[in-house]
Amino acid sequence: MTPHRSPSADRQRKAGLTHKKLLGFVVSAVVTLGSLMWIVSLSSRIVDHQSNDVDARDVSYAPGDPEFDRLSRSEKVEALRREAARIDEDLMWRRSYRLRERRRRNQPGTYEVHESWKREVENLEKQVKAFPNPVPGSIGWDVRERLKELKADPALNSSDRESLRD
Structure with missing residues (x-):
């Protein structure tokens, strides 16, 4: 025959918390908290020690400062x-x-790009003269289309070259 247990003891047993387990949990929490407090106090002492330890390495002195004259030769x-x-x-x-800054100024959208655009337009205009009556799909037709695209591009087709320099 099994001994009779109280309902509260059954609840504790089912929850898995006995007095020994509860005591072990409390002790481990206190030890953990104590060691954390010890680490914090130790680190604060180290920081305090370092902040009170001001020497020539921490401050930038220059000749003419009154503090500079108080320093040793080394x-x-x-x-x-x-x-x-x-x-x-x-x-x-x-x-x-x-x-x-110099590299940034030489990026696309500057005067040098405008000059290369101008050279490309001149070359395409020469090619257009070489193909006076182009047929759609031919090389002459493609050259004319490319020339139209270049001349229509407002970013490159600017007569104001000085604005492109900046």
Whole structure:
């Protein structure tokens, strides 16, 4: 004969939560929370230590600054090297920016494209003269159609070349 169980004990057993399991869950949660708090406090101490540790490597000094005169000789040399590196980086960025701008200006839609369009139109006009009476589907007909397309293109057919330069 099986012993009689109370309805609440049956519910706990069915849910799978016994007192031992519940206690184990609480203990593991407390341990996890404690270790997370320890990690956070340790990382905040590291950050505080680093923020209080200001030296010549953290600040950019230049000759003429009162702080620059207070530095040791090696710190002054290091500060000047960092300043020179910063200036070099700035100059390299400016050079690359100028190159990018120059390349951008030489992209389609500029004066050079207009000149190539003009040469192509001149060549097609010469070919049209070579085929005075073209038949639909012939080479002469295709040349005339291409010439019409080029002359109809408002982006390329501009007599104002200066506006295309910019």
